[in-house]
Amino acid sequence: MGLPLHLPAHGRGRGLSPALAALLRQRPGSWDQPELPQFGGPLVDGGAVAAAQQRCARQLGADGVWFGVNGATGLLQAGLLALAPPGSRVLLPRNLHRSLLHACVLGQLRPLLFDLPFDPATGLWLPPSPTHLAQVLDAAAVAGPVAALVLVSPSYQGQRADLPALVALAQQRGLPVLVDQAHGRAEALSAGADLVVLSSQKAAGGLAQSAALLLQGQRVDRQALARALLWLQTSSPSALLLASAEAALTELTSPAGLGRWRQACRVGERLQRHCRAAGLTLVANDDPLRLVLNTAALGINGLAADAWLLERQVIAELPEPGALTFCLGLAPPAGLVWRLPRQLERLRHALGGDPLPPFSAPPLPLVGEPELPLGLAWRASCEVVTLAAAVGRIAAEPLCPYPPGIPLLVPGERIDPARAAWLQRQALLWPGQIADTVKVVAA
Incomplete structure (x- = not known):
C-alpha cells in the first residue's frame, strides 16, 4: 500500500468533509444543478448559495464570502482587479503564484515585485519580517503611489509570516492587503487583511477547483469586487464545486471539523x-x-x-x-x-552523501518593476535563445518550474549577466523542469 x-488534502476521499461525502454518494449527476431561482449562484442576492455564503461569513467572522469554482486562481485575480484600477502599481512578493501575473495582464496593472529573505541551506524563500516589509514599502513609495499589497502566508512549505504586523504596516500607509492563503485556514482575517483567498482542496476537505474569497472592512469597494468576480467567474458554476466550497468552509469552524483537524x-x-x-x-x-x-x-x-x-x-x-x-x-x-x-x-x-553546497540567492533588487510592460512583453514577437545568450535581453515569458507555479523570471524583465548566470545554475538544479533556452523579445 x-x-x-x-x-x-482530502487523502483521495478519506478526508472529505462529511457533508460533501454524503452528497457524492447520491446518484451520479443528481447534484449537477443549474442556477435555478431557489438555488442561485455566488453573485445572486437570493437563493441557497447566497444563504450559504452569508452563513459562512458569520461563522468565519468575515463581512462577505464568495464561493469560487475555478480555484484560488480566479479569486486571487478578481481580488487584485478589485483593488487596483488600470495603470496602477501593485506590490507582489517574488513567491507569488503566476495567476497574479495573469491578473496584471488582464487588468493592465504594473507589478512591483519585492524580494524576500532567502535560506541558502534549502534554497527556499522565507516570509518577510516587519522590518523587511517596511523597507519594501519605503522603496516602492519612492517612485509613486501603490494601489495594493499582496502577501502569501502560509507558504507552500507551511511557513507563516507575522501577518498582524505586516498587515498593520501596509494599512497604516493606506494600502489594502490581499492575502493568498490557499494553504491556510482563514487566520489572515484575524490579522486584519482586507481580502483573503482560501482553497478548499489545500487545507480543507474540499474538491480541487473549489475556493472562497473573504472580505472584511471598508477598504475594498464591494461593487468593484462584484464586477471583478463577474468578469472572471463562469456564468454556469458547478453546483458540486459550490457545495464543496460551503462544506469546506463550514468544517473550518465546526466542532467536528476542528476536532478532526x-x-x-x-x-x-x-x-x-x-x-x-x-x-x-x-x-x-x-x-x-x-x-x-x-x-x-x-x-x-x-x-x-x-x-x-x-x-x-x-x-x-x-x-x-x-x-x-x-x-x-x-x-x-x-x-x-x-x-x-x-x-x-x-x-x-x-x-545520501555529504550535504549539498549552499544555494545562491537570486540576484534581485529589493523592489523591481519589469522594464517593458508585462502584457506588452508577453505578447511581443519573440525568439528562443540559450540562457547564456540571453544576457541583456528582455524576457518574453515567465520561467516557471511547476509545481508550484512560482516564476523565477517575469516577462518584461531585462536579464542582466548575474541573473543569466543564476538561471543557468537553476537549470542544473531543476533537471527536466527548466530548459536551457528562454524566450526573449525579438530584437
Missing part, C-alpha cells in the same frame, strides 16, 4: 518527532500537516529524492532542489508515523 501525501495535527507532530529521532533533518515550519524534508542536508536533490520515492509508491507534493514537501491532509494514511520515516531512512542510505 502506497503513501499518497499530496494535494488535494487537531487529530490530524497530532499525527503530524508525532511524525516529525519520529523523523528527528531517526536523524532526518526537517525544514522548520508552522504547519504540522506539512512535513518538509531538508534533502540538501542529506546530500540529495529533492527532485531525485522524489523520483526514488515515487518508485516505492510514496507520493510527495512538492519536490525542489533542496527540499521535499509532504502534505498529510485531514486523514493521514494509516501507519504514516512509522512508514514514512522508514522509507526516508532508506532514501538516505540509497542516495
Whole structure:
C-alpha cells in the first residue's frame, strides 16, 4: 500500500468533509444543478448559495464570502482587479503564484515585485519580517503611489509570516492587503487583511477547483469586487464545486471539523518527532500537516529524492532542489508515523552523501518593476535563445518550474549577466523542469 501525501488534502476521499461525502454518494449527476431561482449562484442576492455564503461569513467572522469554482486562481485575480484600477502599481512578493501575473495582464496593472529573505541551506524563500516589509514599502513609495499589497502566508512549505504586523504596516500607509492563503485556514482575517483567498482542496476537505474569497472592512469597494468576480467567474458554476466550497468552509469552524483537524495535527507532530529521532533533518515550519524534508542536508536533490520515492509508491507534493514537501491532509494514511520515516531512512542510505553546497540567492533588487510592460512583453514577437545568450535581453515569458507555479523570471524583465548566470545554475538544479533556452523579445 502506497503513501499518497499530496494535494488535494482530502487523502483521495478519506478526508472529505462529511457533508460533501454524503452528497457524492447520491446518484451520479443528481447534484449537477443549474442556477435555478431557489438555488442561485455566488453573485445572486437570493437563493441557497447566497444563504450559504452569508452563513459562512458569520461563522468565519468575515463581512462577505464568495464561493469560487475555478480555484484560488480566479479569486486571487478578481481580488487584485478589485483593488487596483488600470495603470496602477501593485506590490507582489517574488513567491507569488503566476495567476497574479495573469491578473496584471488582464487588468493592465504594473507589478512591483519585492524580494524576500532567502535560506541558502534549502534554497527556499522565507516570509518577510516587519522590518523587511517596511523597507519594501519605503522603496516602492519612492517612485509613486501603490494601489495594493499582496502577501502569501502560509507558504507552500507551511511557513507563516507575522501577518498582524505586516498587515498593520501596509494599512497604516493606506494600502489594502490581499492575502493568498490557499494553504491556510482563514487566520489572515484575524490579522486584519482586507481580502483573503482560501482553497478548499489545500487545507480543507474540499474538491480541487473549489475556493472562497473573504472580505472584511471598508477598504475594498464591494461593487468593484462584484464586477471583478463577474468578469472572471463562469456564468454556469458547478453546483458540486459550490457545495464543496460551503462544506469546506463550514468544517473550518465546526466542532467536528476542528476536532478532526487537531487529530490530524497530532499525527503530524508525532511524525516529525519520529523523523528527528531517526536523524532526518526537517525544514522548520508552522504547519504540522506539512512535513518538509531538508534533502540538501542529506546530500540529495529533492527532485531525485522524489523520483526514488515515487518508485516505492510514496507520493510527495512538492519536490525542489533542496527540499521535499509532504502534505498529510485531514486523514493521514494509516501507519504514516512509522512508514514514512522508514522509507526516508532508506532514501538516505540509497542516495545520501555529504550535504549539498549552499544555494545562491537570486540576484534581485529589493523592489523591481519589469522594464517593458508585462502584457506588452508577453505578447511581443519573440525568439528562443540559450540562457547564456540571453544576457541583456528582455524576457518574453515567465520561467516557471511547476509545481508550484512560482516564476523565477517575469516577462518584461531585462536579464542582466548575474541573473543569466543564476538561471543557468537553476537549470542544473531543476533537471527536466527548466530548459536551457528562454524566450526573449525579438530584437
